[in-house]
Each structure stands twice: as C-alpha cells, then as structure tokens.
Amino acid sequence: MKLLLLLALCVAVALAGTFKMPIQKKLPDGKTLSMRILTGKHMPAKFTNRLKKGSQPFIDYIDNFYLGNITIGTPPQPFTIVLDTGSSNLWVVDESCTDDICDGIDDPYFQPFHQKNKYHRKKSSTFKDDGTYFEIFYGSGSCWGYQVIDTLDFGGLEVQKQTFGAAQSIADVFGYQPVDGILGLGWPEISENGVVPPFQNLIPQLDSPLFTVWLDRHITPAEDQVGGQITWGAIDTDNCDAVLTYTPVTQEGYWQFAIDGFSINKYKNKRSGQAISDTGTSFLFGPENDVDQVVDASNAQYDFNTGLYTVACSDVKSVPSLKFTVNGKDLEVPATEYITDLELGGGQCALGLVVNYDTDYFDWLLGDSFIRSYCNIYDVGGKQIGFAKAHHKEV
16 A cells, blocks of 8 residues: 555755755545545535536545755754745644653554554753744644754755654544645744744745645656655756746745736636645646536546545646736646546546635645656845756656
8 A cells, every 4th residue: 555645755865055855755546535524624516516526525635745854952852844835934743742652553554554643852961942833734733842043954954953853642544644744835924933944044045945746747646756856045057947037035934926827728817826846746626616617627527535636647738728827928837737646447547636715815726746847946145936847757
C-alpha cells in the first residue's frame, strides 16, 4: 500500500550563498486518496445533475508535501518537515507530547510508518526558553505548545537563534503523516505571535533574498524518484527557462498576486482577481463557474468512490490547456499537468481542480499543478513572484 500523501524527501546541499534541496516523492493509490475528506463540502447541484444522482462531498486534497531535512539544537537533532509557502511558522513535535499521535500512527492506509523525531531541549546546549504559548490552525488540523529558541540548520547554513514552536499537541492528521513538523515560507505578516520566519533569518547568508521551487513531472506514477528541487538564494537556471514573468505581491502574507483573467478553449473570464501560490496544495482551487467550464471542456465524470472528477488517461493529451493571464502574459497549464494518474484504476486519471467556495479573499489557489508548469520564484527582496517555464523530461 502506497502513501496517502504525495511526499517529497529533501536533502540539503550547501553551495556558497545558495543551496539546493532535491525532492523525492511517493504517490498514493485511489483507495487511500478517497479516505482523505477534509472539507465536508458538497458539489454544486449542477455538477451532479448530469450524473442523475445526488450530491457527494468534494474532497479537498493537500497531498503534495515537500519535505526538507533540517536540524535543530547543539548537537544537531534531525527533523523532517513540510516546506509550506502557505504558512510562516516553524514547529516540530516536542518531547513533552506523549500522546500516540505524537509518536506517529501505524495504519495500513498511511504507509510507511514514520516514528516521529521529537525535540529534546535538555539535550541542546544552545536551547533558550521563550515560554510564549502558540497555536496554529491549518486546513487539515491544528497544533499548540510553547515557543523555544535554538540553533536551526538548513543543510549547512545556520540560523543561531530561531524562535519556533515545540508542539505539545498535534491534530490526528499530522500523526498519520510521516513528518515531524512544518516550516512556513510565507511572509512575516501571517506568522503567529509575530515570530520572524526562518527564511527571513536566513537571508543575510544568501546571495539573493529569494528562493525557487521547481517540481518535476512523472507521467507514470513513481516512487522514490527525484520530484523537484528548491533552490535557496538563487533562480534555478538548470530546470527553469531564462525568460521570467514577474508580478508584484499584492498582499504580504500569503504569496498573493493579481491575475488578469482565466480561459479554456473559447471560454474567457476577463475579470481580474487574486491568486495564491501554495506549495502545500496539490490541486487548483478556483471559482465555481471557471471550474465548471473545465469539467465540461475535459468531459470529466464524477467518481463517487474517490470523490474526484476523472478523465480517461488515454484522452488527457486531447484535453485543452488552462490559461492564466498574469501581468499581461498568458501562463499555460497543459492537461498533462492538471490531470494526473493517481492509480485510481480503470484507466482513469484525476482532474486536479476543486471549487473555491469562498472567493472573498482570493479567487484561485494555485497548487502543484500550476507550479509544475512554471517554476515559482519567491522574491522576498523585490516583493514579487516570478514564473519561468519548467523543464521536464517526460512531458
């Protein structure tokens, strides 16, 4: 049984003022995917009318985790953490958390089992107490505990006094996941308790105050292969085109920017809106009308067993591309990126779009389907985000 989560295990390598972290990934099968119902929201009736059956829940998948190997303390204590542009705090499981959840849950649907690494403050000579209570809420769960200060190591680059959360309680979902915590890569404005995020503390050691995310694409489901790379302090010129499209960050918090419109085939939505780039989300979340158009254009059918829209894998290349207009330029996401083989069976591939039911804050959440198409350059110093065509061998 493969992992529920689409995992990425990273090993950091220092290169002067820049360093790179290759990403390994694992893939889930359809049965394990269908167990991950997080939102409890139902499909709009118009999506199910043509199926001649009643509404079913639409599943919110956050299954692409990009995991980095870091160490904390002196001598170094190793941790495997989620690298998440959708949050801004670092936390790891603390030794004081004795619940089974904090040890990791061994479940046949969530393999392989991961015995969690815990932070032991008494074992670190550089530990300092902060004592501030913290609590962080994510879409899939929360954690709480108390803040501490210690040395943080990013693959050889060291932040000597990083404030982070030592979690005394974590949500069940984190217990199943083979991770020890989360490292947020968002802006300080959304950091709990005003803690300076790790990347901001790392900037003085880097050549440039930015990082690049490149995600590879494997047409056939693959395990333990390189799934991408995060480059700290530089633009990734090995895996990304030299031609860049930059646009300003419209609100410092999430990596949020303006889009001028969206189109697929003859459908064009020229209304301007807001989008967020999020490495912690697999699919694309968009306005209901736009997602409806994609469902129709792809002739996708709803699968009640998995809660996903599906397209015959053999038909993917005939499905039209999505186009997001950013700063006057069209960024095209081909069907081979937003329709993926998750081993659902029956020759069916998953349509990686979900309805965004709350467009008051943003219109599009652009997860890994978008980031696989375009390397995302998160430029803190320039307060902008850049996009460069990503290179892949299989597409």
